Amino acid sequence: MRDDGAERVTDKFLCGRGRQRLGRDELALLDRTVERVRDLPPRHTLIRTGEQVKVSTLLLEGFMCRYMDDHAGYRQLVAVHVPGDFVDLHAFPMERLDHDVATLSACRIAMWTHATLEEIVETRPHLTRMLWFSTLLDASIHREWIFRMGRLDAEGRIAHFMCEMKVRLDMVGLVKNDSFDLPLKQADVAEACGLTGVHVNRVLRGLRERDLLIFRAGQVRIMNWKQLSALAQFDPAYLRGGL
Amino acid sequence: MSRLGPETMAGKATAETGFVLLDGPGGVAVAMTAEAARETGRRLIAAADIADEQPRADD
Numbered sequence: 415m416r417d418d419g420a421e422r423v424t425d426k427f428l429c430g431r432g433r434q435r436l437g438r439d440e441l442a443l444l445d446r447t448v449e450r451v452r453d454l455p456p457r458h459t460l461i462r463t464g465e466q467v468k469v470s471t472l473l474l475e476g477f478m479c480r481y482m483d484d485h486a487g488y489r490q491l492v493a494v495h496v497p498g499d500f501v502d503l504h505a506f507p508m509e510r511l512d513h514d515v516a517t518l519s520a521c522r523i524a525m526w527t528h529a530t531l532e533e534i535v536e537t538r539p540h541l542t543r544m545l546w547f548s549t550l551l552d553a554s555i556h557r558e559w560i561f562r563m564g565r566l567d568a569e570g571r572i573a574h575f576m577c578e579m580k581v582r583l584d585m586v587g588l589v590k591n592d593s594f595d596l597p598l599k600q601a602d603v604a605e606a607c608g609l610t611g612v613h614v615n616r617v618l619r620g621l622r623e624r625d626l627l628i629f630r631a632g633q634v635r636i637m638n639w640k641q642l643s644a645l646a647q648f649d650p651a652y653l654r655g656g657l
Numbered sequence: 658m659s660r661l662g663p664e665t666m667a668g669k670a671t672a673e674t675g676f677v678l679l680d681g682p683g684g685v686a687v688a689m690t691a692e693a694a695r696e697t698g699r700r701l702i703a704a705a706d707i708a709d710e711q712p713r714a715d716d
Contacts, residue, residue, distance in 0.1 A: 563684070567681055609688075
């Protein structure tokens with residue numbers, strides 16, 4: 415809670431990736447103008463493809479995803495979001511999304527109306543630029559996901575996904591002793607990496623046997639960052655937008 | 658900057674819980690039933706035999 419009584423919802427926004435460029439008044443403005451905070455259950459679809467969107471969502475707790483289904487109904491995750499991420503800020507200028515947005519775990523979200531964001535655009539150019547910057551960080555992650563899917567083998571893809579999760583969660587203070595909660599099923603990891611569950615299971619076993627990473631019961635423990643990140647060809651620079 | 662060309666190394670095929678996993682070459686990562694793997698293998702060999710008889714284009 416802030417001194418003026420507004421609920422502090424922006425504590426994790428842009429942590430580790432440009433937050434120092436935000437003024438306290440800008441964060442206070444976002445805190446003050448949030449329309450509402452909601453709790454969502456796991457596996458809940460928040461926005462469907464093509465639906466008109468009139469609010470933008472900041473993830474406060476939990477994990478969310480964006481996904482697209484193929485004609486046979488098989489799902490491809492196109493993004494995984496962690497606390498501090500705006501999940502659908504790009505819907506503000508676009509008004510409709512070309513993908514679904516859903517929770518992976520129980521979540522808490524904060525929402526701003528697009529009318530509020532419109533006013534911010536009209537009156538606060540620097541804050542607008544920072545919100546725009548946050549969507550460009552999302553785009554940077556998308557490009558890295560394209561690289562992952564196109565150029566890495568199964569082991570590399572999963573190693574890369576786990577390295578990315580570790581760095582993103584570390585930025586928002588959710589990693590301790592190289593371990594973090596990741597309440598995803600192996601099927602979710604498969605859908606993020608363009609693999610089958612069988613493949614994911616085999617790769618995770620191999621990573622565990624080689625003492626690189628353990629993923630069990632929604633928890634990840636990285637035992638050898640150097641080798642894991644080398645396997646993943648992982649360079650975290652893309653997560654910081656070059657900062 | 659290198660230009661991507663046809664792979665020269667074979668992929669690795671393994672069996673896992675009744676399925677066949679193909680890792681590589683390159684970014685290939687696919688799981689299939691034994692039947693699909695068998696047929697894919699047959700088709701790969703047939704295409705390789707034809708490719709052997711064709712003039713090779715520049716990569």
